[in-house]
Amino acid sequence: MNLSHQQLKTRGFTLIELLVVIAIIATLIALLLPAVQQAREAARRSQCKNNLKQLGIALHNYHDTHSSFPAGYYSYGTSNGSGPAWAAIDPATWDAAPGWTWGTMLLPYMDQAPLYNALNLNLPCWDLANLSAAQTKLPVFLCPSSSGGDEPFLVQDASGSPLLKGGSQLRFGRSHYVASHGQESCWGECGSSTTGEVFTNIYTKTTKTVTINGDASKVADGPFFRNSRTRMRDVTDGTSNTIFLGEHSSKLSDKTWVGVVPGAFTHPQFTSPENGPDAAATLALIHAGPSGGELDITGFPIVHPVNFPTYHVGQMYSEHTGGGHVCMGDGSVRFVSENIDLLLWAELSSINEGEVIGEF
Amino acid sequence: MRNRTILFSTVLFQMPLLLSSGCGYPAVSPKTYEISKALYSVCNQKSKERLETVQTLIQSSLKEKEINEREADWLNEIVASANAGDWETATLEARRLMEDQTGR
Numbered sequence: 001m002n003l004s005h006q007q008l009k010t011r012g013f014t015l016i017e018l019l020v021v022i023a024i025i026a027t028l029i030a031l032l033l034p035a036v037q038q039a040r041e042a043a044r045r046s047q048c049k050n051n052l053k054q055l056g057i058a059l060h061n062y063h064d065t066h067s068s069f070p071a072g073y074y075s076y077g078t079s080n081g082s083g084p085a086w087a088a089i090d091p092a093t094w095d096a097a098p099g100w101t102w103g104t105m106l107l108p109y110m111d112q113a114p115l116y117n118a119l120n121l122n123l124p125c126w127d128l129a130n131l132s133a134a135q136t137k138l139p140v141f142l143c144p145s146s147s148g149g150d151e152p153f154l155v156q157d158a159s160g161s162p163l164l165k166g167g168s169q170l171r172f173g174r175s176h177y178v179a180s181h182g183q184e185s186c187w188g189e190c191g192s193s194t195t196g197e198v199f200t201n202i203y204t205k206t207t208k209t210v211t212i213n214g215d216a217s218k219v220a221d222g223p224f225f226r227n228s229r230t231r232m233r234d235v236t237d238g239t240s241n242t243i244f245l246g247e248h249s250s251k252l253s254d255k256t257w258v259g260v261v262p263g264a265f266t267h268p269q270f271t272s273p274e275n276g277p278d279a280a281a282t283l284a285l286i287h288a289g290p291s292g293g294e295l296d297i298t299g300f301p302i303v304h305p306v307n308f309p310t311y312h313v314g315q316m317y318s319e320h321t322g323g324g325h326v327c328m329g330d331g332s333v334r335f336v337s338e339n340i341d342l343l344l345w346a347e348l349s350s351i352n353e354g355e356v357i358g359e360f
Numbered sequence: 361m362r363n364r365t366i367l368f369s370t371v372l373f374q375m376p377l378l379l380s381s382g383c384g385y386p387a388v389s390p391k392t393y394e395i396s397k398a399l400y401s402v403c404n405q406k407s408k409e410r411l412e413t414v415q416t417l418i419q420s421s422l423k424e425k426e427i428n429e430r431e432a433d434w435l436n437e438i439v440a441s442a443n444a445g446d447w448e449t450a451t452l453e454a455r456r457l458m459e460d461q462t463g464r
């Protein structure tokens with residue numbers, strides 16, 4: 001009996017031995033965990049890059065079919081802010097029905113023809129008949145690294161409350177990808193005004209004032225804006241030197257592949273000293289800056305590349321470490337550092353400003 | 361006694377680690393934020409000329425009490441890094457100052 005008790009005693013671990021083993025295992029896990037996380041992020045990054053590639057190819061297929069790229073979003077054309085009741089023109093921005101964005105137009109070119117056919121494009125994107133299909137979750141529009149959610153979201157008004165159309169709340173399918181409006185932004189500030197400051201030269205910092213009358217093309221110098229019809233030949237800076245699409249994580253704000261709803265606003269999900277809600281067009285578009293002659297306190301144009309720490313809802317934002325993916329006009333996808341030369345980012349955002357583009 | 365020594369040495373070992381890890385920048389005045397934004401673009405462009413402008417701006421803002429001394433010290437440290445030719449560190453620090461003002 002004594003012997004067996006002794007045998008049992010010698011078989012067990014002491015507390016110290018146990019703690020040492022646990023410590024060794026913990027150290028090994030601690031060493032291994034970052035490597036595992038890095039591998040997972042690399043896979044997510046690869047998936048995100050592939051999504052943008054698909055969108056880039058779809059853009060080119062669309063161009064082949066229609067001889068132009070899709071518009072940033074489609075809106076009833078008005079030069080004085082008035083129109084038929086069905087157009088539902090927003091008096092502040094002149095955004096109107098139907099509101100469908102570039103993302104919707106690409107659906108048939110991404111194996112989503114059934115969804116495209118389920119949408120009635122003759123009706124506004126917020127019409128009751130479209131609300132069910134508009135909530136579809138499309139993986140090609142979702143970056144796996146985006147931590148702000150990938151489920152459909154409620155479209156909001158200026159105050160942050162759900163925007164009501166015909167008494168109904170609107171829930172739209174999410175997109176973590178946005179289209180580039182260029183250096184300038186023409187939505188909240190100058191969408192409806194007859195004049196607006198246009199920053200024509202980022203080097204001399206000179207501005208000129210033009211009459212807009214609702215025509216965003218007079219201000220926008222990027223490939224996508226309200227009712228844009230950019231053709232390949234319009235991109236005289238070179239398609240490989242022009243950013244068409246990029247990332248915008250839902251951690252910063254909600255974006256959609258569906259449509260721009262008059263009266264809607266995009267709200268930041270976290271605060272910064274400078275960010276705040278912005279007009280409906282930012283549901284699908286972003287810009288690079290400067291806009292409307294914006295200068296910092298030293299007189300330098302305010303340009304906001306991907307992940308710029310002002311965290312505006314109208315800029316690109318990625319949760320990949322160190323920068324974000326962009327899809328160039330030629331369909332190639334590049335990873336751009338968040339510390340990219342500011343002027344270079346502005347140069348890459350315009351289609352025909354004639355800048356000489358360096359390495360990036 | 362032996363346990364106390366172990367505890368003491370552990371705390372002693374961890375204190376510098378905790379301090380060196382830093383807690384980031386606290387909320388700063390709007391003017392400091394504006395200057396840090398300008399500093400970021402100055403460092404991004406490696407512009408010695410505009411760096412002098414920012415330096416003057418820090419001094420005048422401190423004089424007019426738009427920023428406090430602690431904020432001026434942070435900004436001046438970034439300027440010093442840039443002046444020493446370490447643009448990369450200065451850029452990252454200006455970015456960190458801005459990033460720490462967000463409610464993420």
